[in-house]
Amino acid sequence: MPEQRPRKQIHLAAHFPGVNHHTVWTDPASGSQIDFDSFVHLARTAERGLFDFFFLAEGLRLREHRDRIHDLDVVGRPDTFTVLNALVAVTTHLGLAGTINTTFNEPFELARQFASLDHLSGGRAAWNAVTSSDAFTGENFRRGGYLDHAKRYTRAHEVVDATRALWDNWPADTLVIDRERGVFARPVTPVHFSSEQFEIDGPFVLPRGPQGYPVQIQAGDSDEGREFAAAKADVIFSAHGELADGQRFYRDVKDRLARYGRDRDDLKILPAAGFVLGDTTAEAHERAHHIRRQQVTPQTAIAFLEQVWGRDLSAYDPDGPLPDIDPAEDVNITRGRVRHAKDPRAIADAWRAKAAAEHLSIRELIIATTARQQFVGTPREVAVEIDRYVQSDAADGFVLVPYLTPTGLDEFVDKVVPELQSLGSFRTAYTGPTLRHHLGLRHPHDSSPANDSTGQSRHGTEGVRAS
Amino acid sequence: MPPTSPLLLGLELAGAGAHPASWRRADSRAEDLFTAGYWVDALRAAEDAGIDLAFLPDSFTLQTAGAIGRLDAVAIAARAAAVTGRIGLIPQASVTHTEPFHLSKAIASLDFATKGRAGWEVTVSAGEAALFGRKPEQDGRSRWQEADEAVEVVTRLWDSWEDDAEIRDQATGRFIDRDKLHYIDFTGAHFSVKGPSITPRPPQGQPPIAVRAADPHSVRLAVHRADLIRIAAPDLAKAAATRSELRAALAAAGRDPNRVRVLLDIDIHLAATVDAAAAEVAQLEDWLATPAPATVFHIGTPAELRDILREVENECAADGVVLRPLALPAALRHLPALAPTLRERLGLPRPANRYARA
Numbered sequence: 076m077p078e079q080r081p082r083k084q085i086h087l088a089a090h091f092p093g094v095n096h097h098t099v100w101t102d103p104a105s106g107s108q109i110d111f112d113s114f115v116h117l118a119r120t121a122e123r124g125l126f127d128f129f130f131l132a133e134g135l136r137l138r139e140h141r142d143r144i145h146d147l148d149v150v151g152r153p154d155t156f157t158v159l160n161a162l163v164a165v166t167t168h169l170g171l172a173g174t175i176n177t178t179f180n181e182p183f184e185l186a187r188q189f190a191s192l193d194h195l196s197g198g199r200a201a202w203n204a205v206t207s208s209d210a211f212t213g214e215n216f217r218r219g220g221y222l223d224h225a226k227r228y229t230r231a232h233e234v235v236d237a238t239r240a241l242w243d244n245w246p247a248d249t250l251v252i253d254r255e256r257g258v259f260a261r262p263v264t265p266v267h268f269s270s271e272q273f274e275i276d277g278p279f280v281l282p283r284g285p286q287g288y289p290v291q292i293q294a295g296d297s298d299e300g301r302e303f304a305a306a307k308a309d310v311i312f313s314a315h316g317e318l319a320d321g322q323r324f325y326r327d328v329k330d331r332l333a334r335y336g337r338d339r340d341d342l343k344i345l346p347a348a349g350f351v352l353g354d355t356t357a358e359a360h361e362r363a364h365h366i367r368r369q370q371v372t373p374q375t376a377i378a379f380l381e382q383v384w385g386r387d388l389s390a391y392d393p394d395g396p397l398p399d400i401d402p403a404e405d406v407n408i409t410r411g412r413v414r415h416a417k418d419p420r421a422i423a424d425a426w427r428a429k430a431a432a433e434h435l436s437i438r439e440l441i442i443a444t445t446a447r448q449q450f451v452g453t454p455r456e457v458a459v460e461i462d463r464y465v466q467s468d469a470a471d472g473f474v475l476v477p478y479l480t481p482t483g484l485d486e487f488v489d490k491v492v493p494e495l496q497s498l499g500s501f502r503t504a505y506t507g508p509t510l511r512h513h514l515g516l517r518h519p520h521d522s523s524p525a526n527d528s529t530g531q532s533r534h535g536t537e538g539v540r541a542s
Numbered sequence: 543m544p545p546t547s548p549l550l551l552g553l554e555l556a557g558a559g560a561h562p563a564s565w566r567r568a569d570s571r572a573e574d575l576f577t578a579g580y581w582v583d584a585l586r587a588a589e590d591a592g593i594d595l596a597f598l599p600d601s602f603t604l605q606t607a608g609a610i611g612r613l614d615a616v617a618i619a620a621r622a623a624a625v626t627g628r629i630g631l632i633p634q635a636s637v638t639h640t641e642p643f644h645l646s647k648a649i650a651s652l653d654f655a656t657k658g659r660a661g662w663e664v665t666v667s668a669g670e671a672a673l674f675g676r677k678p679e680q681d682g683r684s685r686w687q688e689a690d691e692a693v694e695v696v697t698r699l700w701d702s703w704e705d706d707a708e709i710r711d712q713a714t715g716r717f718i719d720r721d722k723l724h725y726i727d728f729t730g731a732h733f734s735v736k737g738p739s740i741t742p743r744p745p746q747g748q749p750p751i752a753v754r755a756a757d758p759h760s761v762r763l764a765v766h767r768a769d770l771i772r773i774a775a776p777d778l779a780k781a782a783a784t785r786s787e788l789r790a791a792l793a794a795a796g797r798d799p800n801r802v803r804v805l806l807d808i809d810i811h812l813a814a815t816v817d818a819a820a821a822e823v824a825q826l827e828d829w830l831a832t833p834a835p836a837t838v839f840h841i842g843t844p845a846e847l848r849d850i851l852r853e854v855e856n857e858c859a860a861d862g863v864v865l866r867p868l869a870l871p872a873a874l875r876h877l878p879a880l881a882p883t884l885r886e887r888l889g890l891p892r893p894a895n896r897y898a899r900a
């Protein structure tokens with residue numbers, strides 16, 4: 076445990092589950108995935124819990140499994156910008172983060188959409204830039220899916236640089252609004268942005284937003300992804316939730332910051348995590364087990380297995396043993412966001428060994444192997460555990476992924492947040508208006524951290540304020 | 543053919559107003575143009591005044607005069623979704639550089655957020671190619687031909703989920719019935735899109751599409767695809783003639799003309815008296831002279847504007863109007879006096895009092 080250092084403050088975000096297999100839609104309390112009221116409920120709950128931000132993932136093509144639309148997933152998601160702008164009306168402080176890929180969007184348009192969100196929300200916008208560009212997704216766009224992995228990160232860097240050039244196009248004194256003299260604004264000098272993939276010429280159409288740049292989030296895991304984050308991101312949304320793994324990732328990424336002249340506090344690391352609560356430890360674990368069985372239905376178990384085996388396994392009994400046949404050569408049986416097994420033979424062997432040693436059926440094995448970071452226990456236990464992860468530098472906080480839409484965060488906010496507060500690790504009120512402020516991040520045009528004691532007034536002079 | 547339902551009232555919210563000097567008025571709220579407060583207040587005032595449709599113009603280009611700068615129109619509409627309850631929200635969105643896949647889900651999501659009050663005014667972008675650096679500047683024919691494809695893609699994507707595609711069938715573990723989801727497999731000259739949408743079919747099924755019919759290319763698109771056709775005309779007689787032509791073209795295109803509304807643009811400046819309105823417009827023109835309006839205009843009192851609206855209805859000049867205030871906040875103050883009563887909306891005259899002496 077760290078010694079002699081002030082208690083780190085935990086950052087929390089609320090993930091509205093998009094396309095996934097962990098939402099328990101069979102639960103009678105499960106509501107709509109698409110009605111706006113569902114988004115309102117989760118966002119308001121997150122704000123009641125003083126969370127930093129609300130988070131939407133992205134997927135631009137419905138997944139396919141065995142050449143047909145995958146029908147076991149929860150699917151159906153709205154447009155990110157539309158939902159986030161609409162949520163501004165029903166929240167006052169909550170940050171609003173959208174995952175928007177850099178491959179199928181154009182910098183000028185992105186810059187205007189995020190600047191609009193930042194203005195309309197009074198400084199609460201965040202952008203999770205992902206690259207996600209397989210040819211499969213590209214079939215929905217005119218640019219197509221021609222970019223290979225390396226080119227995608229080149230493009231991602233260039234898109235972020237271009238948007239920043241556009242956001243900086245109106246210096247702070249551009250707006251004059253002098254009625255007497257008839258001067259609304261000083262002339263805006265057009266941006267000329269030139270890079271390997273872009274040639275952009277012309278003036279931007281908006282003053283700088285309240286946050287200068289929206290908070291930049293990154294969610295890739297490769298070396299290029301981590302380097303991109305170290306150079307440009309304010310937040311990493313990671314999949315490294317487990318303690319030791321999280322600490323390794325945390326150290327790796329934070330060590331990269333110095334290369335870009337940045338401090339360790341300039342980048343917050345927030346892994347995804349689930350949680351299950353109970354009145355007693357035993358009850359929580361019982362609930363967690365029940366939930367896992369609902370998440371991994373018999374059909375889902377077979378579909379997971381098929382992703383490794385690369386062949387039709389529908390004849391197998393999910394409650395029976397693993398297939399004795401070997402995986403096929405071509406394992407691309409599921410298309411759309413999925414991590415393909417790199418060496419299916421090895422995975423199959425490992426799974427067989429595990430199933431034999433622990434006497435697991437297909438479904439039980441899948442339940443055991445697809446588990447994600449999950450905090451299970453009484454509210455006090457969960458709070459202590461989350462705090463331990465943060466204080467021991469496995470994370471700066473978490474993006475919580477509830478298993479129920481839209482009420483899945485209610486219990487956490489009602490019961491765990493007060494415990495985190497009693498530990499002294501979580502705010503008891505919002506202390507500033509912008510998301511940068513909640514996260515303790517510098518304003519991009521200002522060198523001191525956003526939530527030092529003078530931060531607020533300084534920000535009051537930056538750009539145009541929303542009322 | 544007379545209009546089949548009450549005159550639709552539209553309002554175009556163009557920044558501080560359609561007149562480029564409007565921001566100089568003391569009441570312009572020019573300082574608030576980039577805040578949500580300005581737009582939410584304006585849209586709520588319009589809704590309270592009984593306006594049916596709010597049109598939000600848009601463009602990626604920076605204005606050359608007056609109040610420069612522009613928030614994304616779909617974003618403004620979304621921001622106002624939860625704080626309005628009846629007014630239709632019709633943002634403009636250009637298809638020249640924006641992906642139809644993105645537009646389709648944006649408008650569908652606006653329809654979810656407004657519980658069925660979204661529309662889309664289709665536009666194209668001239669002179670904005672350098673901002674994107676993706677393709678060369680196109681001519682008018684190419685832009686509108688591309689727009690035609692884009693509308694086809696967007697409307698197919700709205701239908702790519704059948705209404706009851708979400709089944710949540712516990713027995714089979716299926717969340718959706720994949721037979722009720724459809725690839726659109728569109729291939730055109732400008733793009734190809736596979737589908738289906740990632741967003742389910744919106745509450746209205748197909749949110750209404752508006753097109754401003756201004757040249758042969760846009761007229762063609764309007765006749766084939768629009769639910770609302772916006773026109774400009776120097777006077778009501780010309781408007782009536784244009785409406786008749788459009789109805790004939792709609793019928794020739796195999797569409798029912800009674801299912802498409804023709805909306806006439808009316809530029810307005812309202813004040814308590816005619817003299818005051820004239821003086822205020824003279825002031826605007828003194829600040830910045832502008833070309834004469836290219837459509838019907840009214841500078842005067844709200845009562846007179848009501849007379850004009852009645853005339854529009856009686857002369858079948860249009861099925862509705864789009865009021866374009868030269869100065870927006872000023873117009874909003876006078877809109878309540880314009881609000882038609884329920885009887886008016888139903889096309890019923892206000893009866894004479896049976897006891898009053900003739």
Ligand SMILES: Cc1cc2nc3c(=O)[nH]c(=O)nc-3n(C[C@H](O)[C@H](O)[C@H](O)COP(=O)(O)O)c2cc1C
Pocket residue numbers: 131132133134174176204205206207208294295296297298299300301312313314347412
């Ligand atoms: C926690 C996490 C969340 C992600 N969420 C999304 C998402 O919502 N949409 C998407 O297209 N890609 C998502 N990705 C994929 C990444 O953004 C990235 O495109 C992909 O991982 C390839 O980059 P990499 O090789 O650096 O990992 C996510 C990745 C991680 C680790």
